[in-house]
Amino acid sequence: MSRDSDTDDESGAARADDSDESDAEQAVEERVPVLLVRGDREYLIPPGGEQGTDLGVLEVPEDVQPGDTIETHLGDAFQVRRLRGPDLFHQFERTGAPMVPRDIGLVIGETGIARGDRVLDTGTGTGVLAASMARAGASVVTYERDPEFAEVARENMALGGVSDAVDVRTGDLTEELETLEASSFDVLTLDTGDAASIVGHAPELLVEGGFLAVYSPFIESTREVVETAHEADLSNVRTRETIQREMQFDDRGSRPSTAPVGHTGYLTIARNV
Template identity: 85%
Template sequence: MTRVSGDGDTAEGDVEPGSDRMPVLLVRGDREYLVEPGDEMGTDLGVLEVPEDVQPGDTLETHLGDEFQVRRLRGPDLFHHFERTGAPMVPRDIGLVIGETGIAGGDRVLDAGTGTGVLAAMMGRAGADVVTYERDADFADVARENMALGGVSDAVDVRTGDVTEQLEDLEPSSFDVMTLDTGDAATMVEHAPELLVDGGFVAVYSPFIESTSEVVETAHEVGLSDVTTRETIQREMQFDDRGTRPSTAPVGHTGYLTIARNE
């Protein structure tokens, strides 16, 4: 392996690749490998030895002379490289949650239905302090490992258990946002007025209309305002010599996102 070049473009505030807290991505065309500094990795293009002090912007060369670019692990990469315990929320839907609720540095977020933890990690990377609950103990352990991989262990507190059974542990009016991705989300929506600050938001994600309808009804019953539900759908565009049109790949429906506000 040869280090061909290095730009050293680690941004201020990022976990420095080369520390034991953050691996890096090695990229060549459509190939992408997540590796730890100091690792050796065999590929069909040759053996790659990753230096302990590897930096984003470096170019590494296999023993056969093929080059890989070193890239810093960023938020959208977590969706592809976190260990999965189910189907995680896709980046476009996470963007809607953050955009619709205004999650930012200094916010405190209550999250239920951690799963793989992509949403919790992205909110932590946005600067929020997140308390997230996962019922399955094994899934919670995986989520904690994913938080370490994402560099947000200090920002995201992964708790094991059903949040509806641990409400006494939560301080009233202490959360700016609640994000819910559970089948019984309506149960937690009932408690939104007591857990959220004035003006705080609830964001509920569901793949099914029936549970979404229950959430909307509950939100109105407990006095939340600005209750809005949108289907999350996107169409990828296809460009070729024949012309331009939406891709014929499967329709990009993912679910229903309900936003409400505590007034």
């Protein structure tokens, strides 16, 4: 065998090794990460991956399971947790202010989103709402105008383990309405400034008995949504301000916290009946 042939064989072997390493790295990245927790420290690491921390290096086995205990190379123990819905709010990469867990709970609770439902969503943003609805069992089509935001949302769907249930589309829903099949969605969720322009199409998009949920941070746009919902002959139209007060417990007694009331926005619910 010639020296050139030896060189070719060696180069081919090197390329194969590089390819194998690349495939292995990609396989690790595609696995749904688990949450490793110790006190106030939290690390999101995929099975087969590793993470350097101030307490040492964490190496996560490929067969890791929630409930396992993993020690760093210095002997500090971390508990393994499955990534749950509320964790998405803290762990997703943000492209803006995501909908907070209590508002997500109201959307899901008020519309009854469940396994088998088909949801049309717009104003994807970080994607916390879309991912949460998918984790409740729904199939979600969500529109995001900003291409960079949409790409981040797709990465977040992979992180949340719901890529197969959430179709993140780049575009403006108001320009795509004619491409959507009539009466094909069980729930329509809107989190955009121009929500009222879509509300009028809700009867065409929703199945009979389907729900509309619109979130808005401002009263003016909320009023426009409500008026449009009535004009579209949607029923059971109602709006609630979403607020919460934390409770304070100490030796003197118990009472609501003196901190400002937690206001986030206005949620309008209506039904196609």
